[in-house]
Amino acid sequence: NAGVTQTPKFRVLKTGQSMTLLCAQDMNHEYMYWYRQDPGMGLRLIHYSVGEGTTAKGEVPDGYNVSRLKKQNFLLGLESAAPSQTSVYFCASSQTGTDVNYGYTFGSGTRLTVV
Amino acid sequence: EDKVVQSPLSLVVHEGDTVTLNCSYEVTNFRSLLWYKQEKKAPTFLFMLTSSGIEKKSGRLSSILDKKELFSILNITATQTGDSAVYLCAVGTGNQFYFGTGTSLTVIP
Numbered sequence: 001n002a003g004v005t006q007t008p009k010f011r012v013l014k015t016g017q018s019m020t021l022l023c024a025q026d027m028n029h030e031y032m033y034w035y036r037q038d039p040g041m042g043l044r045l046i047h048y049s050v051g052e053g054t055t056a057k058g059e060v061p062d063g064y065n066v067s068r069l070k071k072q073n074f075l076l077g078l079e080s081a082a083p084s085q086t087s088v089y090f091c092a093s094s095q096t097g098t099d100v101n102y103g104y105t106f107g108s109g110t111r112l113t114v115v
Numbered sequence: 116e117d118k119v120v121q122s123p124l125s126l127v128v129h130e131g132d133t134v135t136l137n138c139s140y141e142v143t144n145f146r147s148l149l150w151y152k153q154e155k156k157a158p159t160f161l162f163m164l165t166s167s168g169i170e171k172k173s174g175r176l177s178s179i180l181d182k183k184e185l186f187s188i189l190n191i192t193a194t195q196t197g198d199s200a201v202y203l204c205a206v207g208t209g210n211q212f213y214f215g216t217g218t219s220l221t222v223i224p
Contacts, residue, residue: 102163
């Protein structure tokens with residue numbers, strides 16, 4: 001019963017490097033989300049997807065790209081990392097957007113540091 | 116612009132105290148309000164509220180929603196050190212949840 005799995009859990013990047021964060025869910029959920037969490041800022045939505053092959057921008061999409069080629073996977077890419085992207089990234093999923101009885105299912109988070 | 120505001124930002128209490136955390140919101144197409152507890156990892160779900168005036172309760176925690184005044188409160192009675200965490204409020208609008216910045220609660224023995 002894995003739920004939502006994020007890889008990697010930790011990563012240090014140099015400015016300008018690229019990387020991809022992977023989110024995988026085994027609950028057949030339609031909706032998937034990428035959030036970032038910074039001190040004093042709460043959780044802010046980067047991008048989300050309402051189904052396989054779809055993506056949409058959230059509150060803070062600049063500097064990130066996403067893809068949802070398979071229903072179970074939602075990838076977050078940083079093409080040219082910047083120190084401002086140092087954060088903790090959470091992936092989440094749900095079956096019917098916000099019309100669920102228990103909110104999202106969250107992954108355990110990825111702590112990314114850009115130096 | 117949709118927004119969720121939590122207060123206070125932080126709180127330090129002694130074990131046994133009762134605390135009240137506040138969440139106010141301004142969103143279009145309100146569908147639900149959720150409370151989460153976060154302890155240095157992913158948030159864990161506490162309550163979902165959709166109707167005004169109906170209290171949800173789980174042990175020492177309870178929460179209520181006022182859709183007319185656009186706010187919710189989370190009460191914790193007889194606090195314990197294990198209640199120390201950040202409490203997040205999130206408002207659902209259909210496709211996504213908007214999160215507040217959280218209230219950091221510290222319970223000292």
